[in-house]
Amino acid sequence: METRKEQKERRRQEIVNAALELFVSKGYAATKVTDIAKRANMSTGLMFHYFESKEALYEELIEMGLEGTRYPGAQQCEHAIDFFVTFTEELFTYMEQQPIMAKMFVLMAEAQRSEATPEHIREIAMKVNTIEQFVPIIEWGQKEGTIREGEPLVISNAFWCSIQGIAERYATNQQIALPDPQWIVDIVRKR
Amino acid sequence: METRKEQKERRRQEIVNAALELFVSKGYAATKVTDIAKRANMSTGLMFHYFESKEALYEELIEMGLEGTRYPGAQQCEHAIDFFVTFTEELFTYMEQQPIMAKMFVLMAEAQRSEATPEHIREIAMKVNTIEQFVPIIEWGQKEGTIREGEPLVISNAFWCSIQGIAERYATNQQIALPDPQWIVDIVRKR
DNA sequence: GTTAAAATTGAATAAGTATTCAATGAATGA
């Protein structure tokens, strides 16, 4: 038998899953709370029993996304380029095995990009701050000769936006397979 | 002096510009008609004098995006890879010179992706059908040896999604320069 | 088995947003 606490946790999870699905496929603003409730098989009233508002639900999802996004460090790599290979391989594998990962990606991206995102939620989403993260690794790889020449921030941006674009499509349509990670790493690799 | 007809055309253009800006930065659903009117320096009533509804305005923008998106053919290229080089160079140059281009890109992408897009508008947006477009060129390049091995559709998808991701960021934030087109072409180029 | 507490509903209400419209101002052509 299920305790009250477990039941509560399960219900919250059902809501969160339904909301993630919808926020990703329609966007936050276009998603109606009745849609969320319907997809989670409950009345709208019950949804509000578990979450104070649509916005609070959004915030919870964004916080989950922040937690889930702990990327591998560059410590254990011999060359800077290996970091990108490992990073991309792990990310794609994870996205294939856990489609929720790709969806979280898209959710975070929308929250960061859209000017319609409530300010405090945007702030949370911004903590994932990923473009600058790669800059030191790129600088290291340029000294080493494994990463191509060019402004590190611009290279980092190109790599990250590509990953972003790929994740965005994969999240909503898994018809087309993810690319070979090497192809994407070639954006930064020195020839 | 301005004729009535010219004035009307200018007004419509002002509305369209304001709407594009907002649809891209907030998304279609989150954009309020009062926001559009305010940004176009007019009353909401006047906006409805020029466009029957918010949706009709959206449709017009999507149709403009469809028109504007005539990509170069592969005819005049010696090698398949040259098509990708030319294509990417032209696209990036155009996006730098006409920021509206990058915005249109994002608008079309949202219309295609979001399940909240009204069906008839989505159909129009879908005509830009770009992923399959590259497949024959990739096949040609693989025979030739200028493009890497792999499922053509998957390669095409990787290339296009990367472009998409880059355009998406550039449209809303021109702080970071566009990448060197060669970097992106390296996704498809044979080593 | 009882019962108090929690879950659940859905219709009512509140809040927000698109659209209309009657009235006013400005410009054109006779």
Next chain:
DNA sequence: TCATTCATTGAATACTTATTCAATTTTAAC
């Protein structure tokens, strides 16, 4: 100059969507 037509406004209306709540059912815990 005058009258007709078009541009323009913004408050009123219609519609959509979020949120509340009183009533009912279920169930975990004793």
